[in-house]
Amino acid sequence: MRKHELLSEAEREQLLGFPADRDDLARLYTFEPGDLDLIRRRRGPQSPRRCPSACAVSPP
Numbered sequence: 403m404r405k406h407e408l409l410s411e412a413e414r415e416q417l418l419g420f421p422a423d424r425d426d427l428a429r430l431y432t433f434e435p436g437d438l439d440l441i442r443r444r445r446g447p448q449s450p451r452r453c454p455s456a457c458a459v460s461p462p
Contacts, residue, residue: 421427
């Protein structure tokens with residue numbers, strides 16, 4: 403048994419758990435229109451068209 407536990411098992415699951423529901427998964431791991439606008443604003447013409455999250459961004 404651990405000497406000091408910062409989180410309970412339920413808290414740890416809530417923080418680190420992977421969503422089982424398809425709707426929750428889509429909501430947490432897709433960009434909303436506001437997110438895409440921010441990405442487009444930050445990525446100016448001088449920036450390359452690729453970024454770590456580029457695979458998740460669908461073209462308009």
